[in-house]
Amino acid sequence: MSTLVTGIAELVTNDPSRGPGPLGPVADAAVVVADGAVAWTGPRRRAPAADASIDVGGRAVVPGFVDSHTHLVFAGDRAAEFEARVSGARYDGGGIAATVAATRAASDDTLRGRLRGLVAEMRRQGTTTAEVKSGYGLTVEDEARCLRLAGEVTAETTFLGAHVVPAEYAGRREDYVALVTGPMLAACAPFARWIDVFCEPASPHAFDGDAARVVLEAGLTRGLQPRVHANQLSAGPGVRLAVELGAASVDHCTHLTDADVDALADGSTVATLLPGAEFSTRSPYPDARRLLSAGVPVALATDCNPGTSFTSSMPFCIALAVREMGMTPAEALWAATAGGAAALRRPDVGHLGPGARADLAVLDAPSHRYLAYRPGVPLARALATDDSGPSTDP
Numbered sequence: 304m305s306t307l308v309t310g311i312a313e314l315v316t317n318d319p320s321r322g323p324g325p326l327g328p329v330a331d332a333a334v335v336v337a338d339g340a341v342a343w344t345g346p347r348r349r350a351p352a353a354d355a356s357i358d359v360g361g362r363a364v365v366p367g368f369v370d371s372h373t374h375l376v377f378a379g380d381r382a383a384e385f386e387a388r389v390s391g392a393r394y395d396g397g398g399i400a401a402t403v404a405a406t407r408a409a410s411d412d413t414l415r416g417r418l419r420g421l422v423a424e425m426r427r428q429g430t431t432t433a434e435v436k437s438g439y440g441l442t443v444e445d446e447a448r449c450l451r452l453a454g455e456v457t458a459e460t461t462f463l464g465a466h467v468v469p470a471e472y473a474g475r476r477e478d479y480v481a482l483v484t485g486p487m488l489a490a491c492a493p494f495a496r497w498i499d500v501f502c503e504p505a506s507p508h509a510f511d512g513d514a515a516r517v518v519l520e521a522g523l524t525r526g527l528q529p530r531v532h533a534n535q536l537s538a539g540p541g542v543r544l545a546v547e548l549g550a551a552s553v554d555h556c557t558h559l560t561d562a563d564v565d566a567l568a569d570g571s572t573v574a575t576l577l578p579g580a581e582f583s584t585r586s587p588y589p590d591a592r593r594l595l596s597a598g599v600p601v602a603l604a605t606d607c608n609p610g611t612s613f614t615s616s617m618p619f620c621i622a623l624a625v626r627e628m629g630m631t632p633a634e635a636l637w638a639a640t641a642g643g644a645a646a647l648r649r650p651d652v653g654h655l656g657p658g659a660r661a662d663l664a665v666l667d668a669p670s671h672r673y674l675a676y677r678p679g680v681p682l683a684r685a686l687a688t689d690d691s692g693p694s695t696d697p
């Protein structure tokens with residue numbers, strides 16, 4: 304079954320062979336998808352025939368967003384914590400304990416319902432691939448349970464047992480790290496592709512560089528690839544540790560030294576920026592321009608979680624990146640698509656070159672610039688191009 308998509312005012316391919324610049328745009332374009340993959344892209348007048356057709360009516364089509372950093376398995380909410388921050392309270396990770404308590408108390412069905420609801424919400428805003436972390440269970444059983452549920456909606460599952468030290472291990476941080484790297488890792492590894500750690504010496508709840516190294520190296524021995532929460536609250540060792548260990552991505556990168564930027568520029572680790580967290584915690588935004596000028600690959604993600612960034616909207620993050628972080632609309636879109644794919648080491652998503660997964664997002668607008676130009680307006684949605692839809696992930 305093949306489908307011809309026409310009426311595309313601007314097609315963003317992220318395939319530089321198709322048009323000028325990294326976005327590889329094609330005007331007055333068409334796409335043919337077949338068997339869930341992109342088979343052809345180009346000008347409408349040269350489009351081949353297909354079994355079926357969809358006319359998107361003069362709208363822009365872009366690669367589905369790749370949200371490479373989310374915490375979607377949780378129960379409860381922290382609206383009161385958010386309200387306190389609006390009045391001046393500082394974020395230090397302490398609120399995570401409230402979500403851990405609510406998550407442990409929730410049934411599988413409750414967690415599954417919330418997770419699937421958020422995934423559907425993402426899809427309605429153009430996201431077609433999402434990573435999902437554990438990190439609100441923090442017992443052997445609850446971490447494995449959260450990852451098992453995450454695996455129902457995505458292949459990009461991340462074990463984050465080292466999110467914070469839970470209350471029952473207060474004052475026994477080393478014992479908790481032993482649990483995470485021992486029985487918890489053994490129970491979780493079958494359900495996870497990645498391992499993550501909240502490396503933040505400035506937080507009394509998170510982990511320093513030495514503990515983070517122990518956690519990530521243990522994950523590597525089990526075949527889990529590293530990614531790291533680092534430098535969110537202060538400059539610390541996390542970014543350089545991530546680069547040293549060959550992590551696919553280091554996320555937040557809000558406070559960076561010159562040595563951090565140099566390490567990222569010399570390494571292969573993507574810097575994933577999460578402006579929803581700075582919005583919600585009323586913190587300074589990361590300096591994307593500094594990273595881009597140094598040649599560092601940059602991704603954008605929502606960090607969707609109930610504490611620091613309760614948004615599922617990649618368009619919102621794109622708008623923040625353009626308004627607050629020095630990115631052009633083209634750079635922000637690339638970071639939210641191809642950048643996210645690089646952060647997940649996924650060559651099959653984040654672009655619309657031949658062979659890519661048929662993950663298309665249509666914008667109710669004639670060009671990608673509108674994503675930042677019309678902030679807060681629901682312009683983007685994932686486009687189903689055949690009976691099975693473009694993907695199930697999410």
Ligand SMILES: N=CN[C@@H](CCC(=O)O)C(=O)O
Nearest residue numbers: 399501532580606608610611
């Ligand atoms: N910083 C650590 N983890 C999450 C926040 C988790 C929470 O506060 O519930 C983040 O990426 O922002």
Ligand SMILES: [Zn+2]
Nearest residue numbers: 372374532606
């Ligand atoms: Zn996070």
